[in-house]
Amino acid sequence: xxxxRKAFHEELDGVRASVIRLGAMVTxxxxxxxxxLLDADIExxxxxxxxxxxxxxxxxxxxxxxxxxxxRQQPMASDLRSIMTAIRLTGELERSADLVMxxxxxxxxxxGLTIDPKLRGLIARMSDQAQRLFMSAIDAYADAxxxxxxxxxxxxxxxxxxxxxxxxxxxxxxxxxGNGAGGDLPAAVQLALxxxxxxxxxxxxxxxxxxxxxxxxxxxxxxxxxxxxRLRALEQEASGVPPSADDDR
Amino acid sequence: MTALMGLALIMALIxxxxxxxxxxxxxxxxxxxxxxxxxxxxxxxxxxxGMGPAIVGTLVITAAAAxxxxxxxxxxxxxxxxxxxxxxxxxxxxxxxxxxxxxxxxVMGLFVYTALVLRTKELNGLAGALALACLMLPVxxxxxxxxxxxxxxxxxxxxxxxxxxxxxxxxxVVLPAAAPGMLSGVLLAVARAAGExxxxxxxxxxxxxxxxDIFSGTNTTLSAQIFRNAASPFIGAQDRAWGAAFTLxxxxxxxxxxxxxxxxxxxxxxx
Amino acid sequence: xxxxxxxxxxxxxxxxxxxxxxxxxxxDIEPQRITAIIGPSGCGKSTFLRCLNRxxxxxxxxxxxxxxxYYGEDMYGPNVDAAAVRHRIGMxxxxxxxxxKSIYDNVAYGPKLHGSRKGLDDVVEEALTRAALWxxxxxxxxxxxxxxxxxxxxxxxxxxxxxxxPDVLLMDEPCSALDPIATARIEELMIELRQDVTIVIVTHxxxxxxxxxDTTAFFTVEVxxxxxxxxTLIELGETKTMFSTPTDERTHNxxxxxxx
Numbered sequence: 078x079x080x081x082r083k084a085f086h087e088e089l090d091g092v093r094a095s096v097i098r099l100g101a102m103v104t105x106x107x108x109x110x111x112x113x114l115l116d117a118d119i120e121x122x123x124x125x126x127x128x129x130x131x132x133x134x135x136x137x138x139x140x141x142x143x144x145x146x147x148x149r150q151q152p153m154a155s156d157l158r159s160i161m162t163a164i165r166l167t168g169e170l171e172r173s174a175d176l177v178m179x180x181x182x183x184x185x186x187x188x189g190l191t192i193d194p195k196l197r198g199l200i201a202r203m204s205d206q207a208q209r210l211f212m213s214a215i216d217a218y219a220d221a222x223x224x225x226x227x228x229x230x231x232x233x234x235x236x237x238x239x240x241x242x243x244x245x246x247x248x249x250x251x252x253x254x255g256n257g258a259g260g261d262l263p264a265a266v267q268l269a270l271x272x273x274x275x276x277x278x279x280x281x282x283x284x285x286x287x288x289x290x291x292x293x294x295x296x297x298x299x300x301x302x303x304x305x306x307r308l309r310a311l312e313q314e315a316s317g318v319p320p321s322a323d324d325d326r
Numbered sequence: 327m328t329a330l331m332g333l334a335l336i337m338a339l340i341x342x343x344x345x346x347x348x349x350x351x352x353x354x355x356x357x358x359x360x361x362x363x364x365x366x367x368x369x370x371x372x373x374x375x376g377m378g379p380a381i382v383g384t385l386v387i388t389a390a391a392a393x394x395x396x397x398x399x400x401x402x403x404x405x406x407x408x409x410x411x412x413x414x415x416x417x418x419x420x421x422x423x424x425x426x427x428x429x430x431x432x433v434m435g436l437f438v439y440t441a442l443v444l445r446t447k448e449l450n451g452l453a454g455a456l457a458l459a460c461l462m463l464p465v466x467x468x469x470x471x472x473x474x475x476x477x478x479x480x481x482x483x484x485x486x487x488x489x490x491x492x493x494x495x496x497x498x499v500v501l502p503a504a505a506p507g508m509l510s511g512v513l514l515a516v517a518r519a520a521g522e523x524x525x526x527x528x529x530x531x532x533x534x535x536x537x538x539d540i541f542s543g544t545n546t547t548l549s550a551q552i553f554r555n556a557a558s559p560f561i562g563a564q565d566r567a568w569g570a571a572f573t574l575x576x577x578x579x580x581x582x583x584x585x586x587x588x589x590x591x592x593x594x595x596x597x
Numbered sequence: 598x599x600x601x602x603x604x605x606x607x608x609x610x611x612x613x614x615x616x617x618x619x620x621x622x623x624x625d626i627e628p629q630r631i632t633a634i635i636g637p638s639g640c641g642k643s644t645f646l647r648c649l650n651r652x653x654x655x656x657x658x659x660x661x662x663x664x665x666x667y668y669g670e671d672m673y674g675p676n677v678d679a680a681a682v683r684h685r686i687g688m689x690x691x692x693x694x695x696x697x698k699s700i701y702d703n704v705a706y707g708p709k710l711h712g713s714r715k716g717l718d719d720v721v722e723e724a725l726t727r728a729a730l731w732x733x734x735x736x737x738x739x740x741x742x743x744x745x746x747x748x749x750x751x752x753x754x755x756x757x758x759x760x761x762x763p764d765v766l767l768m769d770e771p772c773s774a775l776d777p778i779a780t781a782r783i784e785e786l787m788i789e790l791r792q793d794v795t796i797v798i799v800t801h802x803x804x805x806x807x808x809x810x811d812t813t814a815f816f817t818v819e820v821x822x823x824x825x826x827x828x829t830l831i832e833l834g835e836t837k838t839m840f841s842t843p844t845d846e847r848t849h850n851x852x853x854x855x856x857x
Contacts, residue, residue, distance in 0.1 A: 081781040084788055085808070148840040149807040411657070480694040484754070487652060488707040488761060489684030498706070503697055 085150045088142070092163050093219075095139050096170075100215035100285070102132055103170045103177070104208060107278065110177040111204035114184045114271065115197055125181040132174040136167045143167075155292075162292035166218065166285055173211070173281045176274045183271050190264050193250045199243045203275040206236045210282035217286055223293040229286030230298075236279040243272040346575070353572025356565050362573070366534040366546070366566070370555065373562035377551060377570050379536035384547040384577065387451045387530065388520045390540050391458035396512055398459075399466030403508075406467070407474040408496055426464040434460050435525030442529075449531035451540030454547070457525035462515045469511030473504040506592035513585030517578045523549040548574040602627055604649075604765065604795065609663035611644050611653065617821075618644050619828045622663070624814055626765070631787060631796045633810035633836070635803045637851065640816040641828020642799045646767050649797065650686040651679040684711065687758035691770040693750035695742035695757070700725075700734050703742045703753055707761040720760055728756035729786050748779025755786065759794070766790070768798040772805065784809050803852060806836065813839045815848045 106128060113121035143164050146152065152160055192200075210232055217225035251265040287298050356375075364376025402419070410416025438457040443449060477500050485495040501508075531544030532554070548570045555567035604626035611619040619641035626632050626649075634642045644653065651672060653659045664671045672682050695703050704721045713720065721738070725731040730752040734745070742753055751771060758766060768787075772780040787796055787809055800806050806813050814833045818826050832845045843849045 081778075081785055082808075083785065145837045145841060149837060151804050151808070478694070480690055480692060481696065483652065483655070483688075483690065484694045484696065484757075485706070486655065486680075487650065487683055487688040487690075488710060488758065489680045490710050491680050494710065499696055 082150075085146075085152075085156075088146060088150075089152075089156060089159060092139060092142055092146070093159065095135065095142075096163050096166050097215060097219050099132065099135050099139065099167065099170050100211065100218065102128070102135070103174050104211040104215060106132075106174060106177045107204055107208045107211065110180040111200060113181050114187070115192070115200060117184060117188060119184065119188070122181045122184045126178060129174050129178045132171060136171040139167045140164060158292045158295060162218075162288045165288045169281045169284050169288070173278055176278050176281070180271055180274050183267055183274075186267050187264060190261070192268070193246075195246050196243070196250060196268060199239060199246060200271065200275075203236060203239045203243065203272065206232075206239060207275050207278040207282070210236065210279050211285075214282040214285035214289070218289045218292075221289070221293050223290045226286035226289035226293070229283045233279045233283045236276060240272050240276040244269060247272070349568065349571050349575055352565075352568040353570075353575075356569035357572055361566075361569050365536065366551065367562070368534055370558045370560045370563035373565070375566070375569075377548065377566060377573060379533055380546050380548045380551040380570060381573060381577075382536040382538055383451065383530070383533070383545045384520055384549070384574070386538050386540055387454045387458065387526070387545060387547055388516060390451065390455035391462060391519050392512075392516050394455060395459040395462040395466055395515075399463050399512075400470050400508065402463075402467045403470030403474055404496060404501075407471050408492070408500070423464045423467050426460070427468065429461075430524070431457075431461055431522055432524035432527070435528045438525065439528035448542075449529060449544045450542055451530055451537070451545040453529035454526045454545065455540060457529050458519045458522055461522065461525060462519050465515045465518075466512055469515070470504070470508045473507035473511065474500060476507065477503045506589045509592065510585050510589040513581055513588070517581035517585070520581065521549055521574060521578055523547075523553050526550050527553070548577075603668045604628070605664075605666045606649075607664045607666065609645070609648060609661065609665060611641070611648060612660045612662075613656065614658045616825060617827045619648075622830045624830060624833050626795060626797055627812055628764075628795045629791060629793070630811040631791050631798065631809055632812045632814065633806035634797065634799045634814045634816060635801070635806045635851075636816035636828070636831075637818060638801065639826055639828070640818040642816050643769050644828065645816070646769055646797065646799045649765075649767055650683050650688055652683075652688065654679055684761055685763055686765040686767060687761065687763035688767045688769065689751070689754050689758055689771050692774050693747060693754050695745075695750050695753050697741065697743055699739045700742050700745075700753060701738040704756050704760050707757060711761065724756040724760035725753075727759050727790065728752045729782065729789075730756055746779075748775050748782060751775060751779070751783060752786070755783075759790075763794065765795045765797065768796060770799055770801060773801065780805070807840045810836045812836060815839070815843075815845075815851065817847055817851065 106125060109121065109125055109128075112118065113125060143160050146160055150156075210229060213225060213232065214229050216222070217229065247265055247268055251261060291297050358375070361375035361377055362381060363378045364374075366377060366379055367374065402423075406416045406420060410419070435457045438453050438460070442456065443453050481499055481503060482495055485499045486492070490498070526547055526549065530546060530550065532550070533544045533546050537543050537545050551570045552567050552574070555563040555570070558564060558567075602625040606622055606624050606626075609619065609622040610617065622645060634646065636642050647653045648661055648665060653661060661673055663673075665673060667682070667686070670677065696706065698706070701721055704724050705717050708717060708720050722731060722735075725734060730749060733749060734753075742750065745753060751774075755766075755771075772783055775783070784805065787798070790796065791811075798806075798810065812833065813836045815831045816828050817831050818828050820826055832839065832843060832848045834844070839848065840852060843852060849855075
């Protein structure tokens with residue numbers, strides 16, 4: 078039985094390869110962003126901004142190709158999910174690259190300031206963890222590994238813990254009441270934002286994992302939540318409690 | 327209802343079986359190799375074989391009629407179906423062809439008699455063949471045209487789309503495709519012609535020795551001999567008439583089977 | 598529209614008797630590409646296609662005005678031999694129509710017409726291979742063309758057309774009588790053939806046009822004052838643009854299924 082629609086499947090493979098490449102580009106941006114922040118390297122920042130333009134270019138190209146594939150090829154079943162996932166992943170990766178850009182831009186805003194060693198350590202660890210999350214997420218997509226994709230969420234809780242610790246440390250370092258160096262509010266806010274960027278990176282990696290799960294199994298994490306809401310509605314009906322105005326229907 | 331239809335079928339079959347049965351019964355005993363080869367006795371009174379010259383005459387005259395009418399008929403049908411199509415000439419040809427199928431055979435014989443025999447002052451096999459050809463021609467045109475119509479238009483289109491000309495298309499695609507049916511129609515027309523009597527009455531005369539030359543000298547056929555001998559009061563002549571009838575039916579039967587076989591062979595070869 | 602393409606149609610109109618069937622078509626056919634012609638029924642797409650190899654000459658009462666330029670020469674010019682045109686521009690029809698001859702004789706028919714006697718075996722094998730049919734029939738070349746399945750018969754017709762090495766292959770709804778798998782195989786085949794042969798396909802299945810073609814032409818039917826229906830070209834463009842951002846509203850309505 079000869080393979081049919083070869084051209085179409087080759088194009089699908091091409092889109093998949095491009096998404097993986099986009100993921101690799103974003104993944105290697107993370108340590109660069111962190112390095113430019115910790116080393117206060119302004120030139121590195123400029124290079125990161127240029128790389129972000131490349132990311133934008135590639136993500137637009139992938140989306141265009143997906144759009145044309147949808148218009149021309151009437152993809153079905155797993156092919157359709159592949160293309161939808163590619164479009165979603167492109168969005169997640171593109172926004173992740175923007176977050177790394179923001180981390181890099183913080184270099185300029187923190188220019189001249191020395192960052193407390195405890196905070197530096199935590200930034201490095203958050204960066205590491207974020208990078209690891211992305212590598213796993215992209216691996217999950219590349220191998221169509223739904224289990225790995227689902228596991229990213231658990232790995233992310235580590236990053237969330239680090240982020241919480243980072244915020245506490247900022248308070249410790251910058252509060253006027255603590256033993257810290259004294260109240261430099263703009264710096265503290267800037268660093269808190271940086272911490273937030275890493276935490277958001279983790280969330281995007283989780284999304285990549287969830288979209289991968291959808292691509293493989295057609296199930297989304299939201300199905301569980303929707304199921305819970307439905308069960309609750311049924312229980313309330315059964316027990317005669319009138320449904321309140323803000324219940325899901 | 328079914329019983330009624332069965333009854334009708336049996337009633338239709340009875341004359342057919344009766345005719346065949348009677349001919350076989352009276353004729354088969356007369357026919358032997360001698361009968362088929364010996365010359366016709368000069369006087370009716372003679373008892374004994376044969377009908378050799380009549381067989382030769384039937385075969386030769388029918389063959390000549392076929393040689394004249396088949397090419398003309400097939401080409402005529404080709405013109406009507408492939409080139410004609412609603413032109414005035416083809417409508418006229420078709421009309422007259424239909425009319426001709428209704429002309430009584432004896433009138434056809436009379437026509438050839440006045441047009442040819444009286445002019446050349448000669449009775450010969452050719453005149454008989456011409457009369458038969460006139461009878462066969464409209465039938466062959468009709469049946470060939472029907473067969474040509476059955477060849478789907480897309481066959482012609484396929485050939486033309488490859489760069490073939492119309493003539494090539496007709497000879498390489500249409501005629502081969504229509505051939506099984508056309509052949510069947512032609513052989514049936516020939517079989518009918520073999521049994522014709524009336525047109526030969528005025529045109530071929532009579533002969534007792536075999537005359538394979540249709541262009542000169544009178545001739546005779548089985549059908550003509552049946553006509554002559556059946557009315558005779560002499561048993562010998564009557565027996566020869568039955569023998570001739572049996573032989574003629576066998577020949578027609580053979581032609582029909584041949585038609586079926588060839589048609590099946592051609593059809594099988596193309597599918 | 599530049600006329601750099603060797604196959605160029607200018608102001609083409611077709612009358613059947615007094616009825617105007619197709620009007621004022623201007624388009625260029627890109628070489629080594631697949632051009633699809635889509636549109637609702639009655640819009641004259643098949644009529645237009647048949648002008649491109651003078652098959653409309655066979656329809657009594659049909660008359661063509663305008664020019665169909667092939668390598669600079671108008672094929673409707675006074676000294677042009679229609680059979681020579683059809684030798685270079687082949688056609689495959691909607692219903693597979695193999696001759697009731699053997700597979701070999703079907704494919705060899707075209708080359709024999711134009712004089713080749715030697716090397717026919719190679720020509721037949723090459724054509725059947727290009728039509729993706731060789732493996733399936735190589736052991737039964739003497740069996741009748743009609744003994745094949747519908748999809749195979751259509752590929753046989755394609756092989757037959759390819760055997761004369763045309764520059765252009767016109768396909769008039771070649772898959773509409775076939776099941777989806779046979780259709781998919783012929784679509785694959787078309788994509789492979791495109792490198793050597795320019796293909797123009799009329800299809801009422803616009804998804805097929807979307808999948809297979811490089812350029813798409815959209816025809817539609819206009820109803821005149823006395824109710825006469827005339828087909829005309831509305832939009833011509835790259836397929837990926839036509840199906841994602843068509844320019845004309847009528848194209849958009851047809852493609853989204855709002856009418857048709």
